[in-house]
Amino acid sequence: MGDYLSHLEEYVKNLYSRLGITSPHHIDMLKIANDLDIWVHFEEMGSMMVKYDGMYSIILNQKKSQEEQWEDFGHELCHVLKHAGNHFQMNKLFRELQEFQANQFMYHFCVPTFMLLQMELPQWRSQALATIATVFRVTKDFAEKRLEMFERRKAGIQFQKRLAYLLSHKRPNAYEEGDQQHLQVAEEKALYQIGKYS
Structure with a gap:
């Protein structure tokens, strides 16, 4: 299946490769954020991505489990890496498209295909x-x-x-x-x- 990775699967594999991560045991959310120059904040609010003065922050709900925070991080990371513009000023269909893309990215980033293929x-x-x-x-x-x-x-x-x-x-x-x-x-x-x- 390795020769048949989708565009998204290949993108995620290359991203992890650039970060020097080759196995699930090397995955560390805060280190990934640091390596990508993203600030992570834990607050009592819904998860979101914020860009201010050219700097990106991902806000995660501090009341969620670490597993849920990791999943939310994957979703918000897609907005940082792949989406531009003010999310709230976009028309509804374009916003829905970006949310769909972020959800797809989340699944592939949090559990990468190339790592699943290495597992039995x-x-x-x-x-x-x-x-x-x-x-x-x-x-x-x-x-x-x-x-x-x-x-x-x-x-x-x-x-x-x-x-x-x-x-x-x-x-x-x-x-x-x-x-x-x-x-x-x-x-x-x-x-x-x-x-x-x-």
């Missing part, structure tokens, strides 16, 4: 969730959502690989004779292989 997760789902939650210091709900995303991505990649293989080994002139039937058989074989390999 337990076969029992409950144990896999517990492992992800413990190793990456996220909540169980977060771990469950991230594992679902990871499994869907792996299945999609297996499908792409299988379909590419089947289409590259097609009979000469197959598309002239029976495009639909050939593609349907290739798709059924690829779907069978996904079930077999996932």
Whole structure:
């Protein structure tokens, strides 16, 4: 799957690489913030990102658990790294787009795909969730959502690989004779292989 990282997965991998972080055990929220010149404040308010005088701050709710603060940090970090402008002065659709992007970034930053690929997760789902939650210091709900995303991505990649293989080994002139039937058989074989390999 390493050759098939999405743009976001590759971005997160490169970010961690620049920070010298290669495994979950090296992840330290405050060190990451320091290395990126971001101030972190713990207050009794909702989490947010603030830019003042060219300096970025991330405010985290001090009443939340460390796991929830880490998740919020990932969300707000996306706004720092990828979004410009006053969030509150944007139209609703653009604001919703940025929130969607920040949520996607949060899942991939807090539990990076390239690190998941290095792990051998337990076969029992409950144990896999517990492992992800413990190793990456996220909540169980977060771990469950991230594992679902990871499994869907792996299945999609297996499908792409299988379909590419089947289409590259097609009979000469197959598309002239029976495009639909050939593609349907290739798709059924690829779907069978996904079930077999996932």
